[in-house]
Amino acid sequence: MKIAVLxxxxxxxxxxxxxxKVLEALDLKLEMETAPVGGAAYEAAGHPLPESxxxxxxxxxxxxxxxxxxWKYDTLxxxxxxxxxxxxxxxxxxxxxNFRPAICYEQLTHASSLKPELVAGLDxxxxxxxxxxxxFGQPRGRRTAADGHFPGAEEAFDTMRYSxxxxxxxxxxxxxxxxxxxxxxxxxxxxxxxxxxxxWKDVVTEVHKDYPDVELQHMYVDNAAMQLVKAPKAFDVIVxxxxxxxxxxxxxxxLTGSIGMLPSASLNDKKQGLYxxxxxxxxxxxxxxxxxxxATILSAAMMLRFSLNQEEAARRIEAAVQQVLAQGLRTPDIxxxxxxxxxxxxxxxxxxKAL
Amino acid sequence: MKIAVLxxxxxxxxxxxxxxKVLEALDLKLEMETAPVGGAAYEAAGHPLPESxxxxxxxxxxxxxxxxxxWKYDTLxxxxxxxxxxxxxxxxxxxxxNFRPAICYEQLTHASSLKPELVAGLDxxxxxxxxxxxxFGQPRGRRTAADGHFPGAEEAFDTMRYSxxxxxxxxxxxxxxxxxxxxxxxxxxxxxxxxxxxxWKDVVTEVHKDYPDVELQHMYVDNAAMQLVKAPKAFDVIVxxxxxxxxxxxxxxxLTGSIGMLPSASLNDKKQGLYxxxxxxxxxxxxxxxxxxxATILSAAMMLRFSLNQEEAARRIEAAVQQVLAQGLRTPDIxxxxxxxxxxxxxxxxxxKAL
Ligand SMILES: CC(C)[C@H](C(=O)O)[C@@H](O)C(=O)O
Ligand SMILES: CC(C)[C@H](C(=O)O)[C@@H](O)C(=O)O
Numbered sequence: 001m002k003i004a005v006l007x008x009x010x011x012x013x014x015x016x017x018x019x020x021k022v023l024e025a026l027d028l029k030l031e032m033e034t035a036p037v038g039g040a041a042y043e044a045a046g047h048p049l050p051e052s053x054x055x056x057x058x059x060x061x062x063x064x065x066x067x068x069x070x071w072k073y074d075t076l077x078x079x080x081x082x083x084x085x086x087x088x089x090x091x092x093x094x095x096x097x098n099f100r101p102a103i104c105y106e107q108l109t110h111a112s113s114l115k116p117e118l119v120a121g122l123d124x125x126x127x128x129x130x131x132x133x134x135x136f137g138q139p140r141g142r143r144t145a146a147d148g149h150f151p152g153a154e155e156a157f158d159t160m161r162y163s164x165x166x167x168x169x170x171x172x173x174x175x176x177x178x179x180x181x182x183x184x185x186x187x188x189x190x191x192x193x194x195x196x197x198x199x200w201k202d203v204v205t206e207v208h209k210d211y212p213d214v215e216l217q218h219m220y221v222d223n224a225a226m227q228l229v230k231a232p233k234a235f236d237v238i239v240x241x242x243x244x245x246x247x248x249x250x251x252x253x254x255l256t257g258s259i260g261m262l263p264s265a266s267l268n269d270k271k272q273g274l275y276x277x278x279x280x281x282x283x284x285x286x287x288x289x290x291x292x293x294x295a296t297i298l299s300a301a302m303m304l305r306f307s308l309n310q311e312e313a314a315r316r317i318e319a320a321v322q323q324v325l326a327q328g329l330r331t332p333d334i335x336x337x338x339x340x341x342x343x344x345x346x347x348x349x350x351x352x353k354a355l
Numbered sequence: 356m357k358i359a360v361l362x363x364x365x366x367x368x369x370x371x372x373x374x375x376k377v378l379e380a381l382d383l384k385l386e387m388e389t390a391p392v393g394g395a396a397y398e399a400a401g402h403p404l405p406e407s408x409x410x411x412x413x414x415x416x417x418x419x420x421x422x423x424x425x426w427k428y429d430t431l432x433x434x435x436x437x438x439x440x441x442x443x444x445x446x447x448x449x450x451x452x453n454f455r456p457a458i459c460y461e462q463l464t465h466a467s468s469l470k471p472e473l474v475a476g477l478d479x480x481x482x483x484x485x486x487x488x489x490x491f492g493q494p495r496g497r498r499t500a501a502d503g504h505f506p507g508a509e510e511a512f513d514t515m516r517y518s519x520x521x522x523x524x525x526x527x528x529x530x531x532x533x534x535x536x537x538x539x540x541x542x543x544x545x546x547x548x549x550x551x552x553x554x555w556k557d558v559v560t561e562v563h564k565d566y567p568d569v570e571l572q573h574m575y576v577d578n579a580a581m582q583l584v585k586a587p588k589a590f591d592v593i594v595x596x597x598x599x600x601x602x603x604x605x606x607x608x609x610l611t612g613s614i615g616m617l618p619s620a621s622l623n624d625k626k627q628g629l630y631x632x633x634x635x636x637x638x639x640x641x642x643x644x645x646x647x648x649x650a651t652i653l654s655a656a657m658m659l660r661f662s663l664n665q666e667e668a669a670r671r672i673e674a675a676v677q678q679v680l681a682q683g684l685r686t687p688d689i690x691x692x693x694x695x696x697x698x699x700x701x702x703x704x705x706x707x708k709a710l
Contacts, residue, residue, distance in 0.1 A: 078547075078553070081547065083547050083548075087548070094504075096504075113469050113470060113473055113584050113585055114468050114469060114470070114584075115468060115469070115470060118468055131504065132503070132504065134489075134515060134548075134549065135548055136503075137503075137512070138502070140549075140550045141550055142550065142554065145516075145518045147493070148487070148491075148492075148516065148518060148521075149449075149451075149486065149487065149518065149520070149521055150518045150519075150520045150521060153518040153519050153520050153521075154518065154519045155516055155517060155518035155519065155554075156516065156517060156550045156551045156553065156554030156555075157492070157514055157515060157516035157517075157550065157551055158514075158515040158516075158549050158550050158551050159512055159513075159514060159515070160489060160512060160513040160514070160515060161500075161503065161510050161511065161512035161513075162510060162511060162512075163500045163503060163504065163505045163508040163509065163510035164505075164508050164509045164510065165504070165505045165508050166503075166504055166505065166508075190598075190601075192433075192436065192438050193438075193442070193489075193490055194489065194495075194513050195495045195496055195497065195511045195512065195513050196511045196512055196513050198433070198511065199497065199510075199511030200511075221601075221602055222601045222602050222604075222605040223605065225580065225602045225603070225605050225606040225609075226605045226606060226608070226609040226614075228606075229468050229469075229584065229606060229609040229610060230468055230609055243545075244602075246545075246576075246577045247576055247577050247580045247599075247602060248580070249577075250577040250578065250580050250581045251580040251581060251583075251584060251606065253581070254580075254581040254584040254585055255584060259581075
């Protein structure tokens with residue numbers, strides 16, 4: 001079992017080091033190979049996703065990814081910016097199914113912006129389509145407007161699109177996931193305005209015929225953004241397109257108050273996957289040894305479960321994380337009175353000990 | 356001064372009736388003419404925005420709008436659905452600037468999903484571009500995919516686009532509004548992925564040169580969806596495109612916990628405007644006399660201010676609304692222990708009395 005380890009920028013290297021430590025402690029005979037990605041790769045090789053990194057990722061069973069991005073790369077031409085690495089990996093590996101759980105840990109409920117009764121026990125799963133939509137649709141660019149409000153003016157444009165098989169496969173992923181949970185899928189669209197999402201709604205409705213045991217609800221994206229604030233626990237599985245999923249999954253993760261705890265997985269149809277924390281590269285705290293490695297460690301657990309078929313090892317990691325929380329250990333982002341503040345490496349060590 | 360009164364569907368007629376009552380009590384010699392819109396117009400005239408309603412709207416100085424929509428119209432062909440009326444009015448009247456305040460009233464702070472300290476005193480203004488973007492971009496439709504992941508498959512598509520003058524004018528609206536407030540504008544984009552929003556960011560940055568006294572911040576839409584939950588009071592004015600604005604303005608309104616209190620205005624370059632509550636048609640409570648008319652009454656105040664140049668009358672309405680809240684009067688949506696529950700008409704009467 002081969003793992004491509006791509007630490008990236010900012011706090012990426014620190015948090016990935018702790019996840020690697022945990023994986024090594026499990027003694028699973030994993031082959032791990034590290035390569036630069038994002039800004040780090042731009043510095044080392046002139047490109048955020050060098051050929052060699054992409055080839056390593058393609059040849060691996062799974063990718064353990066840290067985070068990419070830093071203000072200092074903001075002035076680079078777009079194809080050279082760190083986030084192109086993540087878009088490139090998604091595209092070249094066909095990682096169409098993004099799993100973003102939003103879970104509120106019992107011990108951290110108080111950290112949420114929301115009132116405790118609204119988020120206590122929250123456990124929703126957002127499934128975001130990750131290789132289609134306006135993220136990759138062609139044509140796109142700048143041109144002179146031929147029509148519209150200001151014909152003759154300079155304009156920029158992008159293309160939103162979804163094909164039937166793209167919608168079908170992500171819908172199936174969502175219904176299958178819901179079967180293992182509370183059997184409810186909310187499909188988020190904007191069918192009242194967009195052709196793409198009327199089609200999305202139609203296709204999801206069709207696929208649903210194969211899953212009569214799962215409840216299907218349709219919701220407009222603006223309403224979903226509201227309901228997530230109003231009553232997040234009413235959701236079980238949310239499935240939506242790439243752009244709406246980007247917005248809603250971030251909104252949902254913030255509801256928990258502890259985004260430093262949330263893992264994510266992005267899978268293709270061969271169960272190859274990229275695993276990364278839901279949070280970003282946090283350049284402001286990079287190198288200080290204070291970042292929370294738990295989201296990355298939990299991403300490694302998802303990797304064992306989804307791509308490496310090691311359910312038991314995944315559970316051991318998850319139980320160990322629960323245990324360090326129960327012990328009262330907290331990195332600064334989740335610290336509160338009465339708990340013990342620890343750094344990145346100490347947290348990783350504590351998880352290893354708890355295994 | 357001529358006002359087109361378009362009550363619409365669901366609770367629309369009830370809440371608009373109260374706003375009309377309040378306007379009449381001001382004795383401003385307003386000429387008010389009522390016409391059907393949305394589902395009601397479809398029933399009466401076979402179209403959600405009949406020619407006669409559109410002509411009335413065009414000839415008026417302002418439109419007082421209730422709400423449109425009901426589940427029973429969901430199976431109609433898209434051009435006949437109630438929401439086409441609102442899209443049609445925006446388009447035909449060129450109502451490009453949508454003002455959506457998210458205000459947390461002191462007496463209602465406890466009703467928010469968020470902890471009181473995060474929302475007490477909240478006062479943000481979302482300015483959403485309303486006649487461009489993927490809402491109206493052509494081409495759109497269904498076709499056979501020529502490329503992408505599944506060439507040959509059926510697909511649906513839409514076009515996102517913004518021209519330079521469209522971005523410039525909404526940016527100016529935002530900077531001007533910020534000048535009268537806390538002098539901070541957050542422009543929300545997705546420049547890291549979309550050509551349209553890289554252009555948006557570039558143009559807003561350029562326009563900003565004319566407003567050196569206003570602070571400009573750029574934020575990605577996914578981050579904005581998070582920051583609204585995490586620290587909403589950090590915002591003053593948010594300006595963004597039609598689709599991101601749809602999502603974020605609804606998310607922001609829900610933060611206040613009392614969407615039944617929030618007005619909105621949609622203006623064109625001649626200061627003609629459409630004024631409507633931020634909430635929807637709520638068919639489930641229609642006809643029961645329990646809907647909250649205050650958002651519509653406050654929309655009428657915005658109408659007096661923005662389109663009819665009656666600042667003093669606007670303030671009188673706003674003060675009257677504050678007074679009925681201080682008196683402890685509450686419709687069911689904002690009711691809590693220790694306050695007095697009233698119906699739609701009673702609430703309207705109380706505002707008239709407080710004038
Ligand atoms: C970095 C960016 C391109 C990316 C996205 O928008 O998909 C990020 O926000 C994410 O959600 O993984
Ligand atoms: C009804 C719908 C077309 C509309 C929109 O998306 O603009 C509504 O959600 C709004 O925000 O006014």
